[in-house]
Amino acid sequence: MWESFFGFKKTPFSDNPDGKQLFASQAWNQVKARLQFLVDHHAAGLLTGEVGAGKSTAARSFIATLNPSLYKILYLHWTSGSALDLLRQLARELDLEPAHRRGDLVRQISEAIVRLNQSKKQHPLLICDEAHLLSHATLEQFPLLLNFDMDSSHYLTLLLVGQPLLRRTLSLQLHEALRQRMAVHYHLEGLTREELDAYLAQQLKAAGISQPLFEDTATQALYQATKGILRKVNKLAVTALRLAALRKTSLVNEAILLDATTEALL
Structure with missing residues (x-):
């Protein structure tokens, strides 16, 4: 296996990184600050x-830092539907048996949210992932869910997470209230060219390797192919390391990096 060829203690470049080992890019620090303000x-x-920019990872890593006795996380991963x-x-998600009529359902949800805040002293944080897939009618529900005591x-707390299409959708007059x-x-960008060097080093070190495994020209080609999207x-990176191991280099x-780009369909 390519991991043993390089002497890795664990597989680097995971798409599900340990929240404690997230790379502290400028973008990640900006996201943390804004999510903290939100909460x-x-x-x-x-x-x-x-x-692939790391939106869901950023949201997941942030909520992992919240005290579960003070916050109830309501996570919806949306793909389609009404x-x-x-x-x-x-x-x-609120541990309710859904009512059949929409009006009753909205009232049921609102009452549960108020109870969480007032009786359990637990604040709900609703995260809607892949929100760019939501229909206009669905997005129109959020202002209703956020309206308590005539907006007083x-x-x-609501966080919508999605691709850039979501920004364009919300710019429509239809969604002025939301x-x-x-x-x-915040729009999450990829790593900068300078951050890519540091990210590669961090990933290799976490896997037990202290020396560089990518030549400078390979790192430059990697950045050009990925634009820093994690x-x-x-x-x-994994594809390139695997090819290098096969070639005993x-x-x-x-x-090798260019061959890996073709194989990885990038």
């Missing part, structure tokens, strides 16, 4: 980024 102020926010389907899924109480409630918006970086050069 502190019980507000609504928007996190966007290209496919507004009613989303409300039913949210009701189940903030009982629910857009006005967005206190935070999922692409991880996929291409201890360094990934530009030629």
Whole structure:
């Protein structure tokens, strides 16, 4: 196996990194600051980024730092469906048996959220992942869910996570009410060229290797192929290391990296 060829103690470049070992890029630090503001102020926010930029990982890593006795995480991973389907899924996250009618369902959810805040002293944080796939009718439900005591109480924190299409969708006049409630918006970019060098070194070190395994020209080619998007970086780095092991070479050069780019479909 290629891991044993290089002497790795564990497989590097995982798509599911340990939250404690996340690379502290400028973008990640910006995301953390905004998510902390969101939670502190019980507000609504928007996190966007290209496919593979690390949006879900960032959200997951942040919520792992929250005290579960103070916050109830409501995570919806949405792919398709109606507004009613989303409300039913949210009701189940709140440990409710969903009502049949939409009006009853919204009231049921709202009452449960108020109870969490007032009786259990636990604040709900609703994270809707892949939110760019939500229909207009579904997005229109969120202002209703956020409205408590005629907008005077903030009982629910909302984070919409999705691809750049979500920003364009929310720019429509149809979603003015939801857009006005967005206190935070951040677009997650890939690593910079300088950060890529540090990221490669961090990943190799965490796997037990202290010396570089990528030549400078290979690292440059890696950046050009991935633009620093983490999922692409991880996929291409692993493919290049695997090809290098097959060729019995201890360094990934530009030629190997370019072959890996073709094999990894990048």
